[in-house]
Amino acid sequence: MSSNVPPVGSGVGNLSMHRIGLGREDFLKLLVTQMKNQNPLEPLHHHEFIAQLATFSTLEQVIQLNENFVNFTTLTSKANVLSMLNKEVKVKADTDEIITGKVVEIGFEKEKIMVTISHPGGILNVGLDSLVSVKN
CATH class of the missing domain: 2.30.30.100 (SH3 type barrels.)
Structure with missing residues (x-):
């Protein structure tokens, strides 16, 4: 089965630092679409599915870490100003x-x-x- 999507790490041009890669909604849509459209004679192998779920889990953790960092930075800035x-x-x-x-x-x-x-x-x-x- 061929795909027009470039392989991971092939370079994607200039992207904003605010949005690099897929968001959690994009990732879920892609995963569901892939499962719906897979070839029944060559279904997704279990190790590929587990790898995608691990990637999603990592994505969630990175998003949470980023949100925590933004909150920390905001609180630190306010504390510095109050001084x-x-x-x-x-x-x-x-x-x-x-x-x-x-x-x-x-x-x-x-x-x-x-x-x-x-x-x-x-x-x-x-x-x-x-x-x-x-x-x-």
Whole structure:
């Protein structure tokens, strides 16, 4: 039986780092389709089926590991930002002016971290990306 699918490891061109290979749904669809369309005179050998199930199990574990790593990274980032409370910082305001003040509040808005700075001119709320320096 011939196939138009390139063999594993034959190179697939430029893929995004966010999606390399098959996802779990893709893998299950492929496995079910393969079983439905197999030649009855040459059914899938048990060792091939076990190898595919092992691959699926490995895929599940890698996906779970990646999700855990993302959660860990997020929590670590938030903990690092919280250590800036009551520290002197320099931030770049919307006017490109550098303002020196003290961090009085940190907020987490969806994917963005906001820092509230108390400075001689009042209160300024800026994104973490506006931070220029942090000082004890």
